[in-house]
Amino acid sequence: EEVIPGKPATLNEPGLSDGKICSVCDEVLVAQVELPVLDYNDGIIPLSALEVSAGDWERNGGANEGPAELAVDDNFDTLWHTDWYGTSNENHWFQFEQTEDYLVTGLRYKPRQGNSSNGNITGYEIQVSDDGVTFETIASGQWANDKNWKVVEFDALDAKYVRLVSKASYCDNASVVCASAAEIRLTGYKSGETPV
Numbered sequence: 475e476e477v478i479p480g481k482p483a484t485l486n487e488p489g490l491s492d493g494k495i496c497s498v499c500d501e502v503l504v505a506q507v508e509l510p511v512l513d514y515n516d517g518i519i520p521l522s523a524l525e526v527s528a529g530d531w532e533r534n535g536g537a538n539e540g541p542a543e544l545a546v547d548d549n550f551d552t553l554w555h556t557d558w559y560g561t562s563n564e565n566h567w568f569q570f571e572q573t574e575d576y577l578v579t580g581l582r583y584k585p586r587q588g589n590s591s592n593g594n595i596t597g598y599e600i601q602v603s604d605d606g607v608t609f610e611t612i613a614s615g616q617w618a619n620d621k622n623w624k625v626v627e628f629d630a631l632d633a634k635y636v637r638l639v640s641k642a643s644y645c646d647n648a649s650v651v652c653a654s655a656a657e658i659r660l661t662g663y664k665s666g667e668t669p670v
Contacts, residue, residue, distance in 0.1 A: 475503060483509040485582065485623035514582055514623060519662045521546050523574035530556040530565035542568055545655040550587045553656045560650025566640035568653075570660050571606070578602070578636055579669070580627040580661040581613075586654045587621055590646060593654025594619050597642030600626055602633035609637060619644045627661070630669070636660055 476497040483489030493506035528542040532555045538544070545554035545568060556566055585594040596619050601609040612631070617624045640653035663669040
């Protein structure tokens, strides 16, 4: 028997299970099976245990673009979007506030979908705070300007506030600075419980 290694599924692509073939005759002994794309809501801190806010949002975006709540509505066609005409990067943050006690282990960010890439965050920081005033950066980096889920994982920590801060983004109009998100989630588990 010779193992054909599989690959794990991700939030963006299906995976494959391990398979086996006969190394002498090449007969398939165990066929590989496609593994479905992971559910982006698996392993998250329940939205019912969080309140969301943002440093800036578009006030005239109707039902589809604007306030922070549009990035936690399970709808890829709606989005949190900063002012269409641009504001300073210091206002381009999306914040979770915990109303229950969970340990945070990561963040998932889904850029806007459709034909536009306006507001896609390409440079990010993740900041945490206990008081909502003083924030500490615990992760930072760059993301590709595409439609895929972006995943940041870190050691479990206790923080009442977690912010995704846009440090750089793509904007259709190069003279403005904006940020957007189709969906954002925090991963974690209840304090005192064993993570699944």
